[in-house]
Structure formats: C-alpha cells, structure tokens
Amino acid sequence: MTGKVVTITSGKGGVGKTTAVANLAVALAGRGQKVACVDGDIGLRNLDVVMGLENRIVYDLVDVVEGRCRLRQAMIRDKRLPDLYLIPAAQTRDKTAVSPSDMIRLCDELRPEVDWILIDSPAGIERGFKNAVAAADRVLVLTNPDVSAVRDADRVIGILDAEGKGSPALVINRLNPILVRRGDMLSVEDVLDLLAIDLIGIVPEDENVIVASNKGQPLAMDSKSKAGQAFQNVARRLMGEKVPFLDLEAPGLLQRLLGRM
Amino acid sequence: MDATPPSLFQIKGIREGLLITLGEASWEDLEAALIQNIDDQPAFFQGARMVLDVGLHDLRVAVLSELRDKLSERGISLWAVLSESPVTETTAQNLGLATRIAKPRPAELQSVPEAAPENAALWVRQTVRSGQRIAYSGNVVVLGDVNPGAEIIASGSVIVWGRLRGVVHAGAEGDEGALVCALELSPTQLRIAGEIAVSPKKEDKNRPEVARLKDGQLVAEPWQAN
Numbered sequence: 001m002t003g004k005v006v007t008i009t010s011g012k013g014g015v016g017k018t019t020a021v022a023n024l025a026v027a028l029a030g031r032g033q034k035v036a037c038v039d040g041d042i043g044l045r046n047l048d049v050v051m052g053l054e055n056r057i058v059y060d061l062v063d064v065v066e067g068r069c070r071l072r073q074a075m076i077r078d079k080r081l082p083d084l085y086l087i088p089a090a091q092t093r094d095k096t097a098v099s100p101s102d103m104i105r106l107c108d109e110l111r112p113e114v115d116w117i118l119i120d121s122p123a124g125i126e127r128g129f130k131n132a133v134a135a136a137d138r139v140l141v142l143t144n145p146d147v148s149a150v151r152d153a154d155r156v157i158g159i160l161d162a163e164g165k166g167s168p169a170l171v172i173n174r175l176n177p178i179l180v181r182r183g184d185m186l187s188v189e190d191v192l193d194l195l196a197i198d199l200i201g202i203v204p205e206d207e208n209v210i211v212a213s214n215k216g217q218p219l220a221m222d223s224k225s226k227a228g229q230a231f232q233n234v235a236r237r238l239m240g241e242k243v244p245f246l247d248l249e250a251p252g253l254l255q256r257l258l259g260r261m
Numbered sequence: 262m263d264a265t266p267p268s269l270f271q272i273k274g275i276r277e278g279l280l281i282t283l284g285e286a287s288w289e290d291l292e293a294a295l296i297q298n299i300d301d302q303p304a305f306f307q308g309a310r311m312v313l314d315v316g317l318h319d320l321r322v323a324v325l326s327e328l329r330d331k332l333s334e335r336g337i338s339l340w341a342v343l344s345e346s347p348v349t350e351t352t353a354q355n356l357g358l359a360t361r362i363a364k365p366r367p368a369e370l371q372s373v374p375e376a377a378p379e380n381a382a383l384w385v386r387q388t389v390r391s392g393q394r395i396a397y398s399g400n401v402v403v404l405g406d407v408n409p410g411a412e413i414i415a416s417g418s419v420i421v422w423g424r425l426r427g428v429v430h431a432g433a434e435g436d437e438g439a440l441v442c443a444l445e446l447s448p449t450q451l452r453i454a455g456e457i458a459v460s461p462k463k464e465d466k467n468r469p470e471v472a473r474l475k476d477g478q479l480v481a482e483p484w485q486a487n
Binding site for chain 2: 151152154155157158159161162194196
C-alpha cells in the first residue's frame with residue numbers, strides 16, 4: 001500500500017476541520033479503506049474527543065517523533081471500524097515539539113501501512129499549519145460561507161501556492177440553503193467566484209453534527225443525515241468517483257409541510 | 262559630488278522610497294553633506310519619500326524637525342526615521358514619523374526590483390490572494406483577480422485584467438498621472454499618489470473602469486475605447 005496524505009486546513013478556526021477529518025476518516029474506512037488520522041493540533045487536541053477515542057490514548061505524536069514509542073504503539077484502533085486508526089496529538093506540549101521534516105518522516109513510515117493518512121491541521125498559518133501541510137499529497141481547504149472564513153481560505157490558498165503545494169480542493173462547510181435563498185449567506189457560487197479552485201464538497205449545516213461530536217460518534221457512521229451524506233460523497237470523490245453534488249436547494253419535509261399550511 | 266566622501270551616507274532605493282543610511286561622523290557634518298548632495302541633484306530627490314537610518318545618533322525634536330523642514334523645502338517627505346537610539350526613536354514618534362519599515366517577506370513578496378526603467382511593467386499572471394503583496398517600482402499588470410486582503414503597490418500605473426477587490430496604490434512615489442484600470446473596479450481602497458478613496462457600493466459592476474486623479478480628486482469612469 002502507498003497511502004495518500006491528505007491535509008485538511010482552513011486558516012480560520014472553528015469552521016469544522018476536526019469534524020471534517022473525523023467524518024471523512026469514518027466514510028473512507030466504511031468503504032473498506034485503511035485510514036490513519038493524525039491530529040496536528042499539538043497542545044489543543046480535539047480529534048480524539050470527536051472520534052470518541054480519548055480514553056484510549058497512551059502514546060501520542062510527540063512520543064513517536066521523540067522516539068519514546070514505536071509508531072504502531074501510538075496508533076489507536078477504532079473498535080467500530082477496524083481499519084480506522086488515530087494518532088493523537090500531545091496535549092502537554094506545543095507546535096514547536098514537531099517540525100515539518102518530522103511530519104514528512106512520520107508520514108513516510110505510515111504510507112506502506114494504510115491507504116489514507118488524514119491530517120487535521122490547526123487553525124492559523126504558523127508552525128502547526130506548516131507541519132500539517134509539509135507531507136501532504138493533497139490539501140483540502142475547508143471554509144464556511146462567510147466573508148471572514150473565505151478571506152482566510154484565500155490567504156491559505158495563496159500560501160500553499162507560494163510553497164509549491166499546488167492548488168488545493170475546496171470543501172464548503174455549514175451551508176444553510178435557507179439563508180442563501182434569502183440572500184443572507186454567501187452562496188456556493190459566491191465562494192467559488194472568489195477562491196477559484198476546484199470544489200470537492202458542499203456540506204449543509206446540520207445540528208446533528210454537534211450532537212454526534214459530543215457523543216464521539218462521527219455523523220458519517222449513519223448515513224441518514226444530509227451532512228453525513230455530504231461527507232460520504234467527499235470521501236467517494238477523494239477515491240476518484242464522480243459523484244454529483246447534493247441538491248440542497250430542494251425543500252425538506254418540514255418545509256414542505258410548513259409550505260402547505 | 263566628489264567633495265562628498267561616500268562613507269558619510271548611503272542612498273538606496275527601497276519599496277517605501279529612498280533609504281538613507283548615515284555613517285560615522287558628527288551630526289552637523291552628516292546633515293550638511295546630505296543637504297549638499299540633495300542640492301547637487303534636485304531632480305533625483307524631487308518628490309521622494311525618505312527613510313533615514315541615523316544609527317546611534319541621539320536626535321532631539323528641534324534637530325530632527327529642522328532637518329525635516331529642510332528636506333520638505335526641497336520637495337522630499339521624510340516619513341520614517343530608523344535608529345538604535347531610544348532618544349531618537351521617541352523624538353521621531355513625537356514628530357509623527359514612522360520608526361520601523363516593513364521587512365520584505367521573502368516567500369510572499371513577489372518582487373522588488375530596484376529602479377526599473379520608466380516604461381517597465383511587472384507581469385503577474387496569477388490571482389493575487391489575501392495576504393499577498395506586490396510592490397514594484399514601475400507599472401504592474403495583473404492577469405487574474407486581486408482578491409480582498411491583497412495589496413498592489415506600484416510607482417506607476419496598475420492594470421488588472423480581472424476583478425480588483427483588494428487594496429491598490431498607483432503612483433506610490435508621487436506620480437499623479439498614474440492610472441488604475443480593471444475589468445471590475447471595486448477595490449477595498451484605492452490610492453493614487455497621495456489621494457485615497459474607498460469604492461462606493463455599486464450594483465452594476467460589470468464594466469471595465471479607469472481611475473485617475475482629476476484636479477486632485479480621485480475619479481473612476483467607465484473605460485472608453487477610442
């Protein structure tokens with residue numbers, strides 16, 4: 001196996017990177033792929049919580065880098081999906097504990113073991129971000145349809161370009177079709193118009209995401225919610241399938257009922 | 262000119278104007294030599310923005326403001342004073358002068374070639390994104406968009422074959438004849454020479470426009486092909 005390294009980043013914080021990584025990982029693993037997630041947010045780790053694996057951490061990324069354990073020992077296997085692993089970040093250190101070349105070395109060691117290595121980048125454009133993108137074969141830039149998140153995404157795309165990482169793919173997260181229709185939220189077209197990169201996913205706003213994150217059960221595990229479906233679709237597109245984008249404009253059941261009243 | 266020993270000061274063209282680095286000598290000698298040099302070649306200095314690096318010299322308000330007056334009489338605007346002396350730094354700040362100039366960020370700064378010929382243009386064949394800054398002494402032509410958060414600074418004109426939504430400063434060294442044209446002209450802020458304007462919110466944006474200075478006012482007009 002030669003695993004592909006995919007980094008999810010955004011510039012701005014709080015747009016849903018960690019949730020996206022957890023859901024993509026679950027979606028890929030559910031399709032028979034072997035996946036390792038790496039939490040790049042050293043000092044502010046979250047991915048373990050969202051994936052519900054917090055209580056199983058013994059060794060972390062920094063332990064691997066500093067040689068206190070073997071890579072295998074830091075890989076936590078998700079019991080629900082046997083081909084899903086997490087390498088958690090250290091909570092007691094900071095971003096300087098790891099260098100970009102450490103990340104490249106780590107990913108090179110992981111590549112033969114898995115199909116996908118998903119790296120959760122911290123917010124910002126400093127050391128943590130540089131670490132997270134250093135080894136990436138592909139970068140997904142995640143943004144929300146609001147002006148400041150799009151501005152930061154634009155900045156990140158510029159930096160990736162300047163570092164020779166090529167053009168990343170875009171995931172628009174937390175789109176609210178009702179607000180867009182009212183003209184109160186940037187539409188997919190508005191965002192694409194400004195960022196001008198390839199779109200790989202549109203994820204609707206969905207309150208189930210919060211519930212699922214708090215439970216430590218990524219939404220993509222059950223495919224009933226629209227957000228879960230959207231992440232499933234991103235995973236399929238990553239695997240090279242052509243999947244049409246969800247029709248988010250179609251009114252839901254509730255709206256149809258309300259409309260009839 | 263030969264009377265001026267070169268060790269007294271150095272002149273260098275930088276993005277922000279002229280950087281004068283003073284050497285080791287008494288302040289009186291340095292000041293006299295500098296003024297002498299300016300008077301010898303007024304055309305070169307006319308309209309220049311000057312950054313003065315005075316090293317360790319302690320300068321009081323009276324001394325520095327006198328120099329600033331002398332320079333402004335000669336059409337030079339002193340806008341920054343760099344110094345390792347805290348006294349001078351405080352003085353400069355009291356006079357409203359900058360005490361730091363931005364260091365170029367190598368990865369992001371596209372280019373700062375010095376003193377390009379008057380008709381030279383920098384060709385930028387990409388979208389200029391947030392956080393990117395292009396500074397050039399000459400004209401700048403962008404084939405692509407200039408996104409919000411990006412900056413283009415040119416001593417000459419700026420032409421954007423795309424949407425201009427960032428900050429643009431044409432005629433940054435004082436050229437009031439500089440133009441800014443774009444297929445869609447809606448910059449966050451538009452500056453030509455010393456004038457600043459914010460683009461009005463407008464509905465119909467799909468026309469190429471040209472901005473220029475007319476009687477000291479920044480005006481934008483639809484592009485007329487003729």
